[in-house]
Amino acid sequence: MQTPKIKFDHVTKVFETRSQTIVAVKDYSMEIQAGEFISILGPSGCGKSTLIRMLDGIIDTTEGDIFIDGVKVNLGGKKKMPPEVLRKMGFIFQQPNMLPWYTVRENVALPLRVFGLKGKEWEDRVDELMKMVGLEEYANARPSEISGGMLQRAGVIRAMVHDPEILLMDEPFGALDELTREQMNMELLDIWQKTNKTIIFITHNIEEAVLLSSRVYVMGTNPGHLVETVTLDLPRPRELSMITQSKFIEYRQKLESYIGEIDLSKIK
Amino acid sequence: MAQSKPITKKKKKERDPKRVIAPLVVLVLIYIGLEVGLRVFQVPSYVLPTPTNILIETAASFSIILPDLLFTLKIICIGFCIAIPSGILLAALFSQFDILVKAMQPVVIWLVITPMITLIPLMTLWLGTDPNLRVIIVIIQATPIICLNTLNGFTRVEQEKLELARSVGATKLQTFVSIIFMNALPQVFTGIKLGCIFSTIGAVSADFVSRGMGLGDRIIKFTKYSNFEESYGCIVLIALIGITLYTIVELIEKRIVLWKK
Numbered sequence: 001m002q003t004p005k006i007k008f009d010h011v012t013k014v015f016e017t018r019s020q021t022i023v024a025v026k027d028y029s030m031e032i033q034a035g036e037f038i039s040i041l042g043p044s045g046c047g048k049s050t051l052i053r054m055l056d057g058i059i060d061t062t063e064g065d066i067f068i069d070g071v072k073v074n075l076g077g078k079k080k081m082p083p084e085v086l087r088k089m090g091f092i093f094q095q096p097n098m099l100p101w102y103t104v105r106e107n108v109a110l111p112l113r114v115f116g117l118k119g120k121e122w123e124d125r126v127d128e129l130m131k132m133v134g135l136e137e138y139a140n141a142r143p144s145e146i147s148g149g150m151l152q153r154a155g156v157i158r159a160m161v162h163d164p165e166i167l168l169m170d171e172p173f174g175a176l177d178e179l180t181r182e183q184m185n186m187e188l189l190d191i192w193q194k195t196n197k198t199i200i201f202i203t204h205n206i207e208e209a210v211l212l213s214s215r216v217y218v219m220g221t222n223p224g225h226l227v228e229t230v231t232l233d234l235p236r237p238r239e240l241s242m243i244t245q246s247k248f249i250e251y252r253q254k255l256e257s258y259i260g261e262i263d264l265s266k267i268k
Numbered sequence: 269m270a271q272s273k274p275i276t277k278k279k280k281k282e283r284d285p286k287r288v289i290a291p292l293v294v295l296v297l298i299y300i301g302l303e304v305g306l307r308v309f310q311v312p313s314y315v316l317p318t319p320t321n322i323l324i325e326t327a328a329s330f331s332i333i334l335p336d337l338l339f340t341l342k343i344i345c346i347g348f349c350i351a352i353p354s355g356i357l358l359a360a361l362f363s364q365f366d367i368l369v370k371a372m373q374p375v376v377i378w379l380v381i382t383p384m385i386t387l388i389p390l391m392t393l394w395l396g397t398d399p400n401l402r403v404i405i406v407i408i409q410a411t412p413i414i415c416l417n418t419l420n421g422f423t424r425v426e427q428e429k430l431e432l433a434r435s436v437g438a439t440k441l442q443t444f445v446s447i448i449f450m451n452a453l454p455q456v457f458t459g460i461k462l463g464c465i466f467s468t469i470g471a472v473s474a475d476f477v478s479r480g481m482g483l484g485d486r487i488i489k490f491t492k493y494s495n496f497e498e499s500y501g502c503i504v505l506i507a508l509i510g511i512t513l514y515t516i517v518e519l520i521e522k523r524i525v526l527w528k529k
Contacts, residue, residue, distance in 0.1 A: 053431070056434075056435045058431045080437060081437065083437045086436060089435070095428060099429065099432075099447065100527040101450045101526075110432075110436070110446075111436045114433075114436040115436065142526065142527050143527075144527060162436075
């Protein structure tokens with residue numbers, strides 16, 4: 001069998017605060033193959049963001065191991081993930097998370113600076129990506145001067161600038177309005193089809209999860225754990241018009257039933 | 269494509285002429301108001317001389333005032349220029365350790381509040397009576413306020429920005445320079461601007477206590493010999509030093525902190 005691109009092996013994360021111990025993620029396992037687009041679906045506080053933060057070395061694991069290409073990447077304790085592992089991943093935050101003191105282009109090129117990737121080919125890549133999402137004329141603007149949708153596009157290409165194999169997306173379009181969000185989702189599918197990256201997409205929006213991914217991991221709260229894995233047998237390329245088809249609705253209802261006991265109105 | 273606001277760089281550079289003229293008008297009005305009011309109500313000059321008399325008498329005695337002006341200016345500038353890096357470096361040092369931030373904050377606040385002139389009689393005892401030692405008063409008066417504001421800025425970084433740094437494997441130094449320090453810059457400048465005020469206060473109050481030299485000393489001498497116009501002239505000069513420093517810092521801030529409006 002093929003080595004999975006990403007593997008979570010019985011991963012547990014416990015946060016210790018002064019007053020209490022919180023189990024954010026309990027005994028979580030999953031395997032993702034190279035080039036897959038999967039979603040992790042669950043209500044706020046189910047630990048889904050914690051999962052990809054552990055994968056990207058932002059926080060450490062308490063128990064269990066994480067593997068990328070068969071190599072264990074969580075080194076335990078305060079040990080930082082080596083740069084060659086981090087370079088395989090790009091993280092897209094819920095907010096654009098731009099640094100306001102840099103221009104849009106400087107923000108996009110930030111990972112190159114940190115990873116020490118210099119030279120014309122990388123500079124050209126920045127310009128190419130800026131052009132791809134329509135940001136080229138805002139290269140020298142400050143983040144405060146452009147719209148939220150534009151900023152999130154900058155956030156997406158910043159995560160791609162060092163040509164990672166894996167994109168980790170933490171409810172990336174959750175803060176945008178419905179129309180922009182739909183548009184960005186379609187743009188994302190387009191990028192994925194062209195580049196064949198492995199994508200982990202975190203969301204609490206069922207429709208979004210069904211529309212985008214090949215498999216959905218449903219998580220529950222208290223403590224955060226895997227409830228169910230649902231494989232979506234829908235044709236690609238996906239289109240917005242699919243959301244009215246019976247198969248789509250069937251999947252949606254199935255996923256709804258797994259997180260049904262959670263009051264959805266409270267999540268947003 | 270989502271519509272974005274057009275970038276309005278030109279608009280920013282154009283200065284609204286009203287904003288320059290308005291304060292000047294107020295200044296002229298105060299001048300005229302004082303001049304007329306003081307004459308009409310025949311206020312004696314030991315209470316408040318007229319602005320015109322202040323200008324004339326101060327100009328006439330300027331050769332006497334000049335050495336004191338230069339001395340005070342020197343004390344303020346040297347002390348201030350040492351206080352800026354000291355305050356920032358101390359804050360940078362404290363911010364490296366959470367425990368040190370918590371431990372030092374009350375101490376720094378305590379130093380900010382203590383009027384440093386209270387130390388002068390003791391300092392004379394330790395270090396002698398060289399007037400140049402007043403620089404030390406300026407430094408210990410201005411450093412804590414710069415340190416306090418900088419520290420405040422250092423400890424207020426959004427978690428997500430630090431996560432961004434971690435996700436690309438930034439070193440501690442890279443994170444500090446590119447995120448923590450840049451994020452704190454507006455507060456650093458607030459500290460430096462307050463430092464201008466504290467430096468001026470420090471230098472003049474040191475003159476009052478130690479005597480012999482400086483604008484503070486000159487004010488006491490003029491008042492003693494009933495030269496009230498010149499006393500007020502010196503007060504205006506001290507204010508001018510403070511305002512000039514403050515304006516210079518503000519101009520530098522506007523050139524550096526481009527992302528804040």
